[in-house]
Amino acid sequence: MTELDDLIKHLSMLPSVGPKSASRIAFFLVGSQKGFNESLSRLIGEIKEKVFPCPICGSYSETSPCPICSDPGRDQSLLCIVEQPQDVLTIQSIGAYNGLFHVLGGTLNPLEGIGADKLNIRSLVERVEKGSFKEIIFATNPTEEGDTTALYIKRLLERKGDFIFSRLASGIPIGGDLGFASRNTLMRSLRGRTTF
Amino acid sequence: MTELDDLIKHLSMLPSVGPKSASRIAFFLVGSQKGFNESLSRLIGEIKEKVFPCPICGSYSETSPCPICSDPGRDQSLLCIVEQPQDVLTIQSIGAYNGLFHVLGGTLNPLEGIGADKLNIRSLVERVEKGSFKEIIFATNPTEEGDTTALYIKRLLERKGDFIFSRLASGIPIGGDLGFASRNTLMRSLRGRTTF
Structure with a gap:
């Protein structure tokens, strides 16, 4: 496997990155500024040391x-x-x-x-x-x-x-459409109806 | 700016990664295996040295x-x-x-x-x-x-x-719908019509 294939494979394992986005990102990185790649590489390499779960709340x-x-x-x-x-x-x-x-x-x-x-x-x-x-x-x-x-x-x-x-209240999202709401969402929003 | 904010900022500069995907990816990286982050970091850091334009075709x-x-x-x-x-x-x-x-x-x-x-x-x-x-x-x-x-x-x-x-021929994509094709696409597909 070439380095480019390997990079694409790694990128496509990230959440919300599909195979097409992964190659688009990889090609972008080949053509981008060296400084940008170096910062991104450093940030990814260090993030687990810098950011960790809070011992109280777990955030x-x-x-x-x-x-x-x-x-x-x-x-x-x-x-x-x-x-x-x-x-x-x-x-x-x-x-x-x-x-x-x-x-x-x-x-x-x-x-x-x-x-x-x-x-x-x-x-x-x-x-x-x-x-x-x-x-x-x-x-x-x-x-x-x-x-x-x-x-x-x-x-x-x-x-x-x-x-x-x-x-938290469940219901029809603001700006949403009753026709697109699921049966469960409608039921929940009916049960949780508020007076006005 | 914290390291996490900085990582999210860098990720959101990648093509096809919006602000929401950028935070999703950053949180994924905080919680992922150390080995994965190290490989990804190395691949991004080295990609410009390993992959370059072909002197003949530019690919x-x-x-x-x-x-x-x-x-x-x-x-x-x-x-x-x-x-x-x-x-x-x-x-x-x-x-x-x-x-x-x-x-x-x-x-x-x-x-x-x-x-x-x-x-x-x-x-x-x-x-x-x-x-x-x-x-x-x-x-x-x-x-x-x-x-x-x-x-x-x-x-x-x-x-x-x-x-x-x-x-390359232009026209209605395979599986597409005439109703969704733009006027220009329809014109191009009419002009480029093939006998069958």
């Missing part, structure tokens, strides 16, 4: 604990549970949430051998026992796995104290 | 001249002119062309200051003068720039010998 960070966990200005009574580190970024980007986060690292999936021990659930329970949380918000994806995982964790945490449990 | 290669130019088994009477090195791969992948290639490196674009001197046109003229080509196939894109560039080169080469000039 990716370059400091330990992460800036969110170590910010006393955030609402210490709110905990938002998400599946992946990038979900923290997504929620942070809307600028409307000022509580803390906990990253599970996935969802329960017994068929693929992902049990509770493979997720950051034990650390979550310990954190909830020691913390001063009042509300626990489930922001797992509205999928069967996300829903099951949220329900499992809710049952665990219910024994640990008197918390308000909530979850 | 990217890891040998000089490239395997196509140095293959005596290919039809030395056929020359296919393309815009970019990846176009050589695209045409090679269908396995139906056995002639030689010439890569222009772009199209004429006076508004952006891309004149004939910025493209591999001089080397093309010299190659055609010295070679034994009978047919010259234009495989530039069916865009205004591609068409103009093909016409410009055709006029240059007409003075150099008695060649057959041809171009």
